[in-house]
Amino acid sequence: MIQYLTNNSATVLAALQQHIMLALLPVLIGFAAALPIGYLGVRFPWLYHPLINTCGVLYSIPSLALFLFLPVILGTKVLSPVNIVVALSIYTVALLARTVADGLRSVDTTVTQAATAMGYRRTRLLLDVELPVAMPVILAGLRVATVSNISLVSVGTLIGVGGLGQLFTRGFQLFYMEPILIGIILSVLLAGLADLIIVLIQRAVTPWARFQRGGAA
Amino acid sequence: MNFSYLLDPEHWDPDATGGFPQLLLAHLGYSALALLIGLVIALPVGLYIGHTGRGSFIAINAGNAGRALPTLGLLMLMVTLLGLGLLPVLIALTVLVVPPILTTTYAGMRALDHGVVDAAKGMGMRPWQVLTRVEFPMALPVIMSGIRSALLQVVATATVAAAVGLGGLGRLLIDGLSVNDYSRVLAGAIVVAVLAVALDLLLALTQRWIVSPGLSGRAVARTRRATTT
Amino acid sequence: MSRIRKIGAALTGVALALSLAACGADEDPLANDSGGAGDSGSVTVGSANFTESELLGEIYSQALEAKGVTVTRQFNIGARELYLKALQDGSIDLLPEYNGALLAALSSGGAPEGVSKPEDVLTALKKVLPAGTEVLEQSPAEDKDTLTVTAETAAKYNLKTIDDLKAVANQLVIGAGPEWAERYQGLKGLKELYGIEFKDFKPLDAGGPLTVNALKGGDIQVANIFSTDSSIVQNKFVVLEDTKNLYLAENIIPLIRTESNNATVTGALNGVSAKLTTENLTEYLAKVQVDKQDTATVAKAWLTANGLV
Numbered sequence: 001m002i003q004y005l006t007n008n009s010a011t012v013l014a015a016l017q018q019h020i021m022l023a024l025l026p027v028l029i030g031f032a033a034a035l036p037i038g039y040l041g042v043r044f045p046w047l048y049h050p051l052i053n054t055c056g057v058l059y060s061i062p063s064l065a066l067f068l069f070l071p072v073i074l075g076t077k078v079l080s081p082v083n084i085v086v087a088l089s090i091y092t093v094a095l096l097a098r099t100v101a102d103g104l105r106s107v108d109t110t111v112t113q114a115a116t117a118m119g120y121r122r123t124r125l126l127l128d129v130e131l132p133v134a135m136p137v138i139l140a141g142l143r144v145a146t147v148s149n150i151s152l153v154s155v156g157t158l159i160g161v162g163g164l165g166q167l168f169t170r171g172f173q174l175f176y177m178e179p180i181l182i183g184i185i186l187s188v189l190l191a192g193l194a195d196l197i198i199v200l201i202q203r204a205v206t207p208w209a210r211f212q213r214g215g216a217a
Numbered sequence: 218m219n220f221s222y223l224l225d226p227e228h229w230d231p232d233a234t235g236g237f238p239q240l241l242l243a244h245l246g247y248s249a250l251a252l253l254i255g256l257v258i259a260l261p262v263g264l265y266i267g268h269t270g271r272g273s274f275i276a277i278n279a280g281n282a283g284r285a286l287p288t289l290g291l292l293m294l295m296v297t298l299l300g301l302g303l304l305p306v307l308i309a310l311t312v313l314v315v316p317p318i319l320t321t322t323y324a325g326m327r328a329l330d331h332g333v334v335d336a337a338k339g340m341g342m343r344p345w346q347v348l349t350r351v352e353f354p355m356a357l358p359v360i361m362s363g364i365r366s367a368l369l370q371v372v373a374t375a376t377v378a379a380a381v382g383l384g385g386l387g388r389l390l391i392d393g394l395s396v397n398d399y400s401r402v403l404a405g406a407i408v409v410a411v412l413a414v415a416l417d418l419l420l421a422l423t424q425r426w427i428v429s430p431g432l433s434g435r436a437v438a439r440t441r442r443a444t445t446t
Numbered sequence: 447m448s449r450i451r452k453i454g455a456a457l458t459g460v461a462l463a464l465s466l467a468a469c470g471a472d473e474d475p476l477a478n479d480s481g482g483a484g485d486s487g488s489v490t491v492g493s494a495n496f497t498e499s500e501l502l503g504e505i506y507s508q509a510l511e512a513k514g515v516t517v518t519r520q521f522n523i524g525a526r527e528l529y530l531k532a533l534q535d536g537s538i539d540l541l542p543e544y545n546g547a548l549l550a551a552l553s554s555g556g557a558p559e560g561v562s563k564p565e566d567v568l569t570a571l572k573k574v575l576p577a578g579t580e581v582l583e584q585s586p587a588e589d590k591d592t593l594t595v596t597a598e599t600a601a602k603y604n605l606k607t608i609d610d611l612k613a614v615a616n617q618l619v620i621g622a623g624p625e626w627a628e629r630y631q632g633l634k635g636l637k638e639l640y641g642i643e644f645k646d647f648k649p650l651d652a653g654g655p656l657t658v659n660a661l662k663g664g665d666i667q668v669a670n671i672f673s674t675d676s677s678i679v680q681n682k683f684v685v686l687e688d689t690k691n692l693y694l695a696e697n698i699i700p701l702i703r704t705e706s707n708n709a710t711v712t713g714a715l716n717g718v719s720a721k722l723t724t725e726n727l728t729e730y731l732a733k734v735q736v737d738k739q740d741t742a743t744v745a746k747a748w749l750t751a752n753g754l755v
Contacts, residue, residue: 060372144284171293181294187287
């Protein structure tokens with residue numbers, strides 16, 4: 001395996017780079033889109049259930065089908081990485097919109113009432129009180145979305161754009177284990193690293209969580 | 218959008234190889250088998266870890282580790298190692314369903330009201346009775362949510378079986394792609410999504426039926442809404 | 447300051463750091479779709495989803511790079527039906543093709559009658575090429591679609607030619623890429639030209655490991671494998687003779703978007719075609735398929751051996 005890596009370092013690195021771009025760009029786009037959508041689901045309670053159901057349906061569309069259809073809908077080229085990015089952004093929104101809504105709904109009413117009594121207006125209440133309190137739930141959802149994006153990218157290899165997935169097809173066509181194993185290991189490591197980064201961010205932005213667990217860290 | 222492939226009655230003939238009924242049946246077969254094997258593995262392990270608290274590290278991290286494994290890569294690896302056939306697909310799909318069930322089973326057990334468990338012990342229940350009569354029924358709503366998310370994933374992902382020459386609804390995607398027939402790909406996507414949603418509804422109904430009314434999600438939701446609004 | 451803004455800033459920072467790390471050495475993957483437009487010295491090379499096509503794509507790429515052309519590789523796209531679309535929409539500029547198979551794919555109702563020799567195929571092909579594309583000189587190297595069986599099957603049913611299958615095909619399962627179900631040079635042609643209908647068709651892959659292993663394991667009895675494939679010799683498979691010329695000449699030929707072609711590109715690719723033979727292609731393909739060497743290494747060895755780099 002080490003030998004395969006040294007002989008093919010350029011190929012493997014290029015695949016890894018593409019993988020990172022294709023997986024993480026959608027996380028940012030999806031996160032940015034899910035915040036307002038999830039908020040709408042809480043602000044207008046009648047929207048909550050249609051929202052959750054739509055997300056469920058979107059999430060059950062097989063990724064390969066979505067990759068294939070986006071060129072038809074968006075008018076992009078068939079091999080354009082944009083198709084993968086948009087498809088994964090859709091999955092990210094489908095996962096996160098619900099978490100955002102659930103996170104906001106879970107904020108203790110006594111907290112919001114206290115803030116309102118202190119003179120917080122709706123926007124500041126949302127940005128400075130509700131969202132930070134809901135943040136652990138939302139970030140937990142973000143971890144799930146990020147990790148599953150990283151593993152979904154490789155399906156794109158079936159249409160010629162798939163980051164580390166290219167190593168899977170390459171190995172598979174030759175019935176040769178090494179590239180496949182390397183692809184899987186790198187993909188899992190990447191997911192672990194991304195997950196760790198989000199956990200660190202979570203610690204940084206929710207310092208009170210440490211106190212709740214008992215004592216200062 | 219062209220629905221001609223989906224609406225062609227010829228493709229709905231139960232005897233046609235490659236028609237919807239046969240593909241659907243194979244697809245359901247792969248998904249159900251994987252889910253069943255997953256349940257047999259994940260449920261006891263999750264209950265054990267949740268009940269005893271031993272090995273909780275595994276249960277917490279299994280979820281993310283499992284999600285991080287790319288199913289397509291795992292499948293191709295298994296076919297390379299074991300050859301063609303059903304086994305590689307079942308392994309890859311089982312690896313997909315175990316983590317959500319394991320994690321939620323554990324989470325459901327840990328989130329229990331300890332007072333209730335203590336009361337059960339105080340009443341003289343044996344550990345086995347506490348587990349089966351108190352802890353498991355109370356954790357069931359959370360466990361069911363894990364099973365439902367496992368089901369959604371496995372139904373959408375079972376399409377990859379077609380990439381290694383097996384059947385199932387993925388054939389419509391892979392074959393449609395190969396012959397540049399988007400109507401067929403669209404049909405495949407729709408049937409898979411409808412199947413996933415229908416099965417999820419079925420499980421939701423099952424959940425209402427098997428979860429004790431005293432702790433059904435509905436009651437919880439009602440209380441939560443009452444306290445938050 | 448709101449925590450949300452801090453989180454936003456942190457996430458953006460992480461993303462920037464990752465994408466900077468990602469874009470350190472090579473091209474930005476998101477810039478691929480603009481490939482091929484404009485200046486004379488830049489070509490996006492594609493390939494189909496089987497090993498030989500990728501090897502040929504790599505040989506073309508390195509030959510072009512040796513002449514100072516900037517190359518972007520976009521290999522492993524899929525079957526012809528998909529990659530021709532990618533060529534037409536400009537996602538790729540160049541790829542290795544097979545003259546007869548391409549002719550059959552572009553002519554409605556199969557290849558024109560009586561066309562089977564390499565020159566005739568080329569003449570006919572030039573008439574049906576999609577607008578904005580052209581072919582360069584074809585090489586003497588051929589890689590044909592075949593119908594292949596195991597030695598045991600050949601002995602059991604006494605099979606030597608495709609015609610011999612006619613009497614026993616209703617007991618046999620054939621395996622090939624999914625696209626075969628719809629192609630003239632697939633099930634349609636076998637039925638029309640030879641009158642053969644198989645018991646069942648198993649969609650597998652384009653002469654890849656699924657097909658070879660299914661044939662070895664007995665899941666299928668007849669397989670579509672490419673004539674240069676190492677598995678034929680390795681497993682002592684029997685290739686059935688195509689007496690009615692369902693498969694025309696299959697010379698390897700570069701198919702390119704006219705706007706990406708220029709004298710340098712033509713020179714480099716014609717140089718490759720002149721040296722490429724069925725024998726040396728088979729030999730170097732085995733280095734990838736059997737010895738598991740990397741395509742880039744094997745392509746380089748081929749170009750060096752033929753004095754092209």
